[in-house]
Amino acid sequence: MFEMTRLHRRFQRIKSSVFGFEFLLPTSIVALFLLILLAYNGFSVFYINLPVPSKSSPEPANVLPENLPGDKKVTKLASSVMYAVKEENPPIISKIHLPLLQKPNFSVVPVDKPLVFRPKQARLSRQILKILRSGTKAKGFSVKVKDFFHNSKCKSRFFMTWISSVESFGDRELLAVESVFRSHPEACLLIVSNSLDSKRGKVVLKPFLDRGFKLIAFDPDFDYIFKNTYAELWFNRLKKGNLDPGEVSLGQNISNLLRLALLYKYGGIYIDTDIIVLKSFNNLRNVIGAQSINLETKNWTRLNNAVLIFDKHHPLLYKFIQEFALTFDGNKWGHNGPYLVSRVVARVTGRPGFNFTVLPPSAFYPVDWRRIRSFFQGPRTKVQSNWLRNKLEQIRRQSFAVHLWNRQSRNARVQEGSIIHHIVSDCCIFCNSSRSSL
Template sequence: MDEPSLVLCSIESAARVYPDRPVVFFMNGLDDIVNEDDEKKARERFPTLSSYKNIYFLPLRLKTVFADTPFLSWYEKIDQTREIYWTHNKADACRLALIWKYGGIYMDTDVISIRPIPEDNFLAAEDAKYTNNVAFGLSPYHTLSWEFMENFVQNYSGSVWGHQGPRLFTRVVNKYCGVPKFTSMDHLKCANVSYFHPQRFYPILSSSWGKYFQVWKDLPTFNNSYGLHLWNYKNKERKFMMVGSNTLVEHLYQQYCPSTYSSILKTVTSHH
């Protein structure tokens, strides 16, 4: 239940960018939430986020999430002990089932939101060749969500990293649009949804993920981005935001998740 600061920053930044929308964080380890009291208890676990009235914490119950989707029969058959990427594959499935049922925007918890996304139905390119599933938005019961779920189950290959995630999204996009080619920042249309330029979420490429944890002489403006994906899975050395480091990530926390930042600042000062 002890969430890393990046997760808290991600949730807080979304709550700030979308003050009039509920920001829902699904997590394991939460008890069922049936009444207001349960909701209050869940909120109290995350004091840095308590001032945001639009943040909701909900328990992740896979059978409930997967009910009435192609995932339920897949999930009931799978032998989780033999799955090497089970956490990733399960997360890849959950986001699709949730967006199919409820619609909205899905974002990973290593995305810092910096401005509102102007479209309801969108996919985002990671680079010239690949689509990623880190951030996407679709209205409820969108045919594309169903197609993603079916393709996931039909082509399931649990031992290939990303096969059910970025590669799945790329397969479906390529089926409809080939490899979309950007000539400007403008969105393309693909499968009837907006297809975003890589700059929108991936202005720093996965191969350069470490730049977030470096000191920059001139800070980038990220004027073309809606959110910044910090490539947490690449971060094997467990780098994190350090107060006083003057790194890019510290500046991002100060600007986009000030409550999270100030609580880390307090902990640091009280330890000295």
């Protein structure tokens, strides 16, 4: 009996153990699953993927001219075709011994691939061909320019560019030419233009020649003008179709580069064809004008390239041309013009070797582009009449020129008694002609 009782108790203990195991089994499985999941997650977080070295691509071949001055470094960015120029302090250059024309050189350069022009770029491709088309007369450009300056015995050299038709060279542009000779009767004016270097162009300019003024228009030889500068690199890429000209007028950007190269090669004064010269520039040397300033600090906030006065081979012009070639963007208005000169001057200001002066807005840009139309309006009240008289006196006293801001005032009528009406009277040579609009 005792034995039966002991067996019964043992059976009960085994039954309880089995029951407990069955009860705890699901919980154990869940815990084990969570432990495995935690281990996997930790492994994926702390796993380090060591890259396998790939085959390095060879550096692109050096396709640029050689002998760049030692103050440049080219740093490659993420894009395979975009580069940034890192400028070091340039060697000291005296005011008298300016750098000779040198060929640029890079340690790393992009390899160009021909662009595939989309349908919307067809118009631009035709524009490129039109601008680049150069007749046989352009090949004698260097000789003709040399003879013109030498034989004319110029007291000052003025340059304009006209990348447009003869028909569009109208009253505004003719007044700009008149204003040059009204203030500088012994000056020489070279207009670099394919259209004006023609029979019809000679008819347009004949009245000035009949008065004995030293004026001529030559079809540009871009290859010669850009030779041995960064402009040559940019222009070759354009001709080969390896450069996107962008949506901004190519003629405008060609003019932006052409003025820099002309001054670098010859030295002198460049003015846009909507600049009205008020007084002599003869005492100005190595000058660029501010378009706007900070009224509190009196520091310039933006420069403009509508008026440039520089010596031949001036180092700042070299920097401008370099910046154009290396950072060209044909889709941003002003990027290759006013914004370009502003960027470069901001970088080089205070560095040895750059001798130039930034003149205040009153020198060449006495009116902001947003208010230029007010200069065409005559007075309607006594208050307006007083303001107009005071502003006109200020311009005559402080300004060397007035910028008409081209399209901003293109359709404005010159009202009697307006500031522009008085300026036209001050600066015209053929004053009998009617100029109700400029």
